[in-house]
Amino acid sequence: MLAKCLRCVTLFAKSGCLLVALFAGHAAFAEGPQSTPSIFAPASTPATSIYELSLFVLSITGAIFVTVAGLLAYVIFRYRQQGPDDTSEPAQIYGSTQVELAWTVIPVLIVVVLFLTTARMIFAIQDAPKPKAAVDVTVVGHQYWWEFNYPKLGIHAVNELHVPLSNPQTPTPTYLTLLSADVIHSFWVPQLSGKQDLLPNKVNDLWVDPQHPGVYVGQCAQFCGVQHAKMLLRVYVDTPEQFAAWVKNQQQPAVSDDSVAAGRHVFETQACMNCHTITGTVATGRFGPDLTHLMSRDTLASGATTNTPDHLREWIRNPDTYKPGSLMPAMQLNDQQLDQLTAYLSTLR
Amino acid sequence: MADSTYPIPGSLEAPPRRWSQAAVLEWLNSWVITVDHKKLGILYMLYAIFFLLVGGAEAIVLRIQLIQPNLHIISPQVFNRLFTMHGTTMVFLVGMTYIFGFANYLIPLMIGARDMAFPRLNAFSFWMTFFGGLLLYYSFLGGGLYGAGNAPDTMWWAYAPLTERAFSPGHGPDYWALSLIVTGFGTIGASVNVIATAFCMRCKGMTLMRLPLLVWLNVVTSGLALITITPLTAAQVMLLIDRYLGGHFFDTQAGGSALIWAHFFWIFGHPEVYVLVLPTFAIASEVIPVFSRKAIFGYPAMVAASVAIAFVSLGVWAHHMFTIGMTSVGNAFFVLSTMLVGIPTSIKIFNWLATMWGGKLRFATPMLFCTAFVVQFLMAGLTGIMLSIAPWDWQLHNSYFVIAHFHYILVGAIVFNIFAGIYYWYPKVTGRMLSEKLGKWHFWLFLLGFHLTFTVMHIPGLLGMPRSIYTYEANRGWGTLNLIISIGGFIQGIAVLVFAVNLIWSYFKGEHAGNDPWDAWTLEWSTPSPPPAYNFATDPVATSRRPLWDLKHPDDPDWKYE
Numbered sequence: 001m002l003a004k005c006l007r008c009v010t011l012f013a014k015s016g017c018l019l020v021a022l023f024a025g026h027a028a029f030a031e032g033p034q035s036t037p038s039i040f041a042p043a044s045t046p047a048t049s050i051y052e053l054s055l056f057v058l059s060i061t062g063a064i065f066v067t068v069a070g071l072l073a074y075v076i077f078r079y080r081q082q083g084p085d086d087t088s089e090p091a092q093i094y095g096s097t098q099v100e101l102a103w104t105v106i107p108v109l110i111v112v113v114l115f116l117t118t119a120r121m122i123f124a125i126q127d128a129p130k131p132k133a134a135v136d137v138t139v140v141g142h143q144y145w146w147e148f149n150y151p152k153l154g155i156h157a158v159n160e161l162h163v164p165l166s167n168p169q170t171p172t173p174t175y176l177t178l179l180s181a182d183v184i185h186s187f188w189v190p191q192l193s194g195k196q197d198l199l200p201n202k203v204n205d206l207w208v209d210p211q212h213p214g215v216y217v218g219q220c221a222q223f224c225g226v227q228h229a230k231m232l233l234r235v236y237v238d239t240p241e242q243f244a245a246w247v248k249n250q251q252q253p254a255v256s257d258d259s260v261a262a263g264r265h266v267f268e269t270q271a272c273m274n275c276h277t278i279t280g281t282v283a284t285g286r287f288g289p290d291l292t293h294l295m296s297r298d299t300l301a302s303g304a305t306t307n308t309p310d311h312l313r314e315w316i317r318n319p320d321t322y323k324p325g326s327l328m329p330a331m332q333l334n335d336q337q338l339d340q341l342t343a344y345l346s347t348l349r
Numbered sequence: 350m351a352d353s354t355y356p357i358p359g360s361l362e363a364p365p366r367r368w369s370q371a372a373v374l375e376w377l378n379s380w381v382i383t384v385d386h387k388k389l390g391i392l393y394m395l396y397a398i399f400f401l402l403v404g405g406a407e408a409i410v411l412r413i414q415l416i417q418p419n420l421h422i423i424s425p426q427v428f429n430r431l432f433t434m435h436g437t438t439m440v441f442l443v444g445m446t447y448i449f450g451f452a453n454y455l456i457p458l459m460i461g462a463r464d465m466a467f468p469r470l471n472a473f474s475f476w477m478t479f480f481g482g483l484l485l486y487y488s489f490l491g492g493g494l495y496g497a498g499n500a501p502d503t504m505w506w507a508y509a510p511l512t513e514r515a516f517s518p519g520h521g522p523d524y525w526a527l528s529l530i531v532t533g534f535g536t537i538g539a540s541v542n543v544i545a546t547a548f549c550m551r552c553k554g555m556t557l558m559r560l561p562l563l564v565w566l567n568v569v570t571s572g573l574a575l576i577t578i579t580p581l582t583a584a585q586v587m588l589l590i591d592r593y594l595g596g597h598f599f600d601t602q603a604g605g606s607a608l609i610w611a612h613f614f615w616i617f618g619h620p621e622v623y624v625l626v627l628p629t630f631a632i633a634s635e636v637i638p639v640f641s642r643k644a645i646f647g648y649p650a651m652v653a654a655s656v657a658i659a660f661v662s663l664g665v666w667a668h669h670m671f672t673i674g675m676t677s678v679g680n681a682f683f684v685l686s687t688m689l690v691g692i693p694t695s696i697k698i699f700n701w702l703a704t705m706w707g708g709k710l711r712f713a714t715p716m717l718f719c720t721a722f723v724v725q726f727l728m729a730g731l732t733g734i735m736l737s738i739a740p741w742d743w744q745l746h747n748s749y750f751v752i753a754h755f756h757y758i759l760v761g762a763i764v765f766n767i768f769a770g771i772y773y774w775y776p777k778v779t780g781r782m783l784s785e786k787l788g789k790w791h792f793w794l795f796l797l798g799f800h801l802t803f804t805v806m807h808i809p810g811l812l813g814m815p816r817s818i819y820t821y822e823a824n825r826g827w828g829t830l831n832l833i834i835s836i837g838g839f840i841q842g843i844a845v846l847v848f849a850v851n852l853i854w855s856y857f858k859g860e861h862a863g864n865d866p867w868d869a870w871t872l873e874w875s876t877p878s879p880p881p882a883y884n885f886a887t888d889p890v891a892t893s894r895r896p897l898w899d900l901k902h903p904d905d906p907d908w909k910y911e
C-alpha cells in the first residue's frame with residue numbers, strides 16, 4: 001500500500017515537473033516579456049516593509065507547520081495498526097492538565113510576538129508623516145477606469161498614473177487621496193504598496209515612494225461590476241526630468257489641428273461630448289475619461305488594449321470587442337465618421 | 350457487538366416493502382410529510398450533496414474559463430453570475446444544510462432521545478431551506494438580462510452600493526436577498542431545535558459533561574447561527590427597502606453608507622465561517638478517537654475551546670475590512686482579536702494529535718479523510734495568521750491567496766470532514782457499508798486534486814492576481830499556475846463522481862453493516878442499522894462519555910475516570 005502510494009507520488013511529481021516545464025516554456029514563448037506584479041519584488045517603502053514582515057511571519061508559521069505536521073507524520077507511522085490481527089485496545093488516556101497548559105501557553109506567546117511586530121508596522125505605514133515635497137494625487141475610481149487629478153499641478157490624467165522617483169535622501173513620495181464616483185473599488189499595485197479601497201462618501205489615503213524607475217502594473221482589487229477584470233492600472237515611475245516633461249505636456253491645452261477638423265466636428269456633434277472632456281472644445285463631460293492628452297497614454301480602455309490607431313478605431317466602433325459590458329456605448333458611426341474621428345483623436349498628444 | 354442492555358424489540362422494525370405504484374407514491378408522500386428526525390436528516394444531506402454537485406459544476410465552468418489568459422469561453426456577465434452563485438450556493442445551500450443533516454440524524458440518537466424537541470419545527474425549517482434554495486436557482490430562469498436570467502452577480506458578500514438599483518437594475522440582488530432571508534428562517538428554526546434538543550431531551554445519565562463532542566459542537570454552532578443570521582437578515586431587509594421603498598441606508602448617491610453594509614455583512618460573515626467549520630470539528634472529534642481506539646484527549650479542553658472560538662469569532666469581523674480605511678488603532682485591535690482565535694484552534698489540533706498519539710490507528714476511509722483534514726486545517730490556520738497581519742493583508746486581501754486560504758477551510762477542512770462523516774455514518778443510515786475500494790479511490794483522487802488546486806492557488810495571489818476576475822492579462826505570469834489549478838479542479842470533479850457512484854452502488858450492493866461496524870462507543874451504534882422509528886424502545890442510560898465502551902469493557906469502564 002505504502003510502496004504503491006510512493007510510486008504514485010513519484011510518478012505524479014515527474015509528470016508534474018514535465019507539465020510545468022512544458023507550459024512555462026510555452027507561456028514564455030507566447031506571452032513575450034513578463035511583468036509579474038509580485039509582492040516579493042517590492043520597489044517602494046510600504047511594499048518593502050510588508051515584504052520584510054512577511055518573511056518574518058513566514059519563518060514562524062513555517063516552523064510551526066514543520067513541527068506539527070512532523071509530529072503528525074510520526075504519529076501516523078509509529079502508531080498505525082500492526083496488521084488486522086492486532087485487535088487489542090491501546091491504553092486509554094483521557095488528558096493531562098500540564099500538557100494542555102503547555103500547549104496553551106506556547107501559542108499565547110507566539111501571538112504576543114506577532115501582534116507587537118504587526119502593530120508597530122501598522123502605525124509606521126499608516127501614520128507616516130507627510131513630507132513637504134510630497135506630490136498630491138486625488139484618485140477617483142469609476143466603473144472600470146481610473147481618474148488621477150493632481151490638484152497642485154492642475155492635471156487630469158487617466159488610467160496611467162505618473163509619479164516621480166523618490167530618492168531616500170530627499171524623499172518625494174506621492175500621497176494618494178482615494179475617492180469613488182460610484183461603487184467600491186480598490187487601488188492595488190503590489191510592488192508599490194498594499195491595496196486600499198475607494199469608497200463613495202469616504203476619503204481614504206495611501207502613499208508610495210518608488211525607488212526604481214519603470215512601469216508597475218496592478219488592477220482594481222474589489223469586485224465592482226461586469227468589467228472589474230479589465231479595470232487595470234499602470235504606474236509610471238519617472239525620473240525627475242521625465243516627470244517634469246510629462247507634467248509640462250499634460251498642462252498644455254489640447255492640440256488643435258485644422259487638418260482633422262472633420263473628426264473634431266464628429267466628436268462635438270455626437271454624444272461623445274456628453275461624457276468626455278477635451279480642453280478647448282465644447283466637450284466638457286465628466287462621466288468618461290478626459291481625452292485632452294489621449295495619445296500620451298500607452299493603453300486604451302483602462303489597459304484593455306494598446307493604444308494604436310487601429311485599436312482606437314475598433315474601440316470606438318464597438319467597445320465590446322475589447323471590454324464587453326463597459327459603459328461606453330457603440331455610437332453606430334459609419335466608416336467615414338470613424339476614420340475622421342480616429343484621425344482627430346490621434347492628434348491629441 | 351451484542352449488548353443486552355439496549356434491547357430493541359423486533360416489533361418496531363419495518364415490514365419488508367412490496368413495490369407497487371401506490372406503494373411508491375405512499376413512500377414519496379411519507380418523505381414530504383415526515384417529521385421524523387432521521388428522515389429530515391437524510392433530506393438535509395441529500396439536499397446538501399445535490400447542491401454540492403451544482404456548486405461544483407459551476408466551479409468547473411469557472412476553472413475552464415480561467416485555464417489560460419484572455420479566454421472568452423463565457424462572457425464576463427455569465428462568469429460574474431456563476432462565481433456569485435458558486436459562493437452563495439456553497440455557503441448557504443451546502444454549508445448551512447449539511448450541519449443540520451448530521452445534527453438532525455445524530456443528536457437524538459447520541460443523547461438517547463426518540464426525536465428532536467420540536468419535530469414539526471424541524472420539518473418546517475427544512476422546507477424553508479428547501480424553497481429558499483429553489484428560489485435562488487429560479488433566478489437563472491426568471492427574467493432575461495444579458496441572456497442569463499437574473500441570477501445575482503454581485504459576489505456572495507453583495508457589497509453596497511453595487512447592489513443598489515443604480516448599479517444593479519435587474520433582479521439579481523432581490524433574488525439573492527429574498528432567498529437567503531427564507532433559508533435564514535430555516536436556519537433559525539433548526540438552530541433553536543438543536544439547542545432545545547440537546548438541553549432538554551437527554552436520556553438518564555447523559556449529563557452535559559458526558560455529551561458526545563458532536564452534540565456539544567452543534568450546540569455551540571447553533572447558538573452562533575442564532576446570533577449571526579439576524580444582522581444578515583436585517584441588512585437584507587434594509588437593502589430591499591432601499592431598492593423598492595426609497596430608503597437610503599446604503600444608497601451612497603443619496604448620502605447612504607457603503608461602509609455600514611460591509612460591517613453588517615461581516616458581523617454575520619465571519620462568525621458564519623465558524624458556524625460552518627465547528628460541525629466538522631464535531632465529526633473529526635467522533636471519528637478520530639474511534640479509529641485511534643482511544644478516548645478523546647482533553648474532553649473539557651475541547652468543549653472550552655469550542656465555546657471560546659465562538660465567543661472570539663464575534664469580535665473579529667473587521668479583519669475582512671483591513672483595506673477599507675480604518676484607523677491604525679482599529680486595525681491593530683482586529684489584528685489582535687483575530688490572532689486570538691489561533692489559540693483555541695491550536696488547542697484543538699493538539700488534542701486531536703494527542704488522541705492519535707499512542708493509539709492503534711486504523712486507516713479506513715473515514716480516518717483517511719480526518720487525517721488529511723488535520724494537516725489541511727493546520728495549514729489553513731497558518732495562512733489565517735498570515736492574513737491577520739494587517740499590513741500583509743493589505744497585499745493579500747482579495748487576492749487568490751485569500752481564495753486558497755478559505756478553500757483550505759471550506760474544502761480542506763469542511764468537505765473532507767463531510768466525506769469522513771458520510772463514510773462513517775452511512776452504514777448506520779442505510780444498513781450497508783460504503784465500498785472501501787471506491788472510498789480509497791475517492792480519497793486519493795480528491796486529495797491530489799485538492800492540493801493541485803488550492804495549494805498552488807496561493808502562488809498567483811502572491812504574484813498579484815486579484816479574485817473575481819473573468820480573465821487576466823497574458824504577460825502577468827499567471828497562466829501556467831492557473832492551468833495547474835484548473836487540472837486539479839477537474840480531478841476533484843472526477844473524485845466526487847466516484848463518491849456519487851459509491852453512494853448509489855453501495856446502497857444496493859454494499860456489504861451489510863450490522864449494528865456497530867466500526868466498534869464504536871456512542872449510543873447510536875447500539876441501535877439497528879438503520880435505526881427504527883423513534884430509535885429506542887426503552888430509554889437508554891448513559892454511564893459515561895462512552896456508554897458502549899463501558900459495556901464492551903466492564904473490567905475497565907470510563908466512568909471510573911470521570
